[in-house]
Amino acid sequence: MVSADKTNAGGCIFCDHLEAADDTEAHVLYRARSMFVLLNAFPYNTGHLMVAPIRHVADTRDLDDDERAELMEVTHVATEVVRTAMAPDGFNIGMNLGSAGGAGIPGHLHMHVVPRWTGDTNFMTTIGESKVLPEMLAETDAKLRGLFPK
Numbered sequence: 001m002v003s004a005d006k007t008n009a010g011g012c013i014f015c016d017h018l019e020a021a022d023d024t025e026a027h028v029l030y031r032a033r034s035m036f037v038l039l040n041a042f043p044y045n046t047g048h049l050m051v052a053p054i055r056h057v058a059d060t061r062d063l064d065d066d067e068r069a070e071l072m073e074v075t076h077v078a079t080e081v082v083r084t085a086m087a088p089d090g091f092n093i094g095m096n097l098g099s100a101g102g103a104g105i106p107g108h109l110h111m112h113v114v115p116r117w118t119g120d121t122n123f124m125t126t127i128g129e130s131k132v133l134p135e136m137l138a139e140t141d142a143k144l145r146g147l148f149p150k
Contacts, residue, residue: 035067053067093113
């Protein structure tokens with residue numbers, strides 16, 4: 001198992017997921033050479049994944065050329081896995097860098113892969129102060145896990 005390069009003293013949820021004894025329990029779906037994929041514990045939509053470097057880095061400028069290339073390749077793989085398993089109509093793919101940029105976890109770079117379906121946008125989270133997801137994380141995990149490369 002590849003260990004995370006945890007350089008922050010306060011801990012990191014991404015690094016903690018990498019160091020968990022059980023990838024299924026931690027919802028780590030895939031480990032590549034320098035990147036990994038996990039389900040978002042607080043998804044914007046069913047199937048919301050995150051692609052993050054194994055090394056604990058905060059910004060794209062902290063990645064080397066190979067890591068930057070693998071970030072995009074693994075993002076592509078994650079998108080195709082979700083497309084195969086869930087047939088979304090589209091995706092939101094992106095990242096927020098730094099606290100001022102909206103990063104909820106600014107210390108560990110991560111790319112969001114959010115599947116979207118026509119008509120899924122609503123104001124429930126704003127008006128109703130609640131999220132509506134038709135599926136539990138364990139169900140989503142089971143749909144996606146076996147579709148990633150071995």
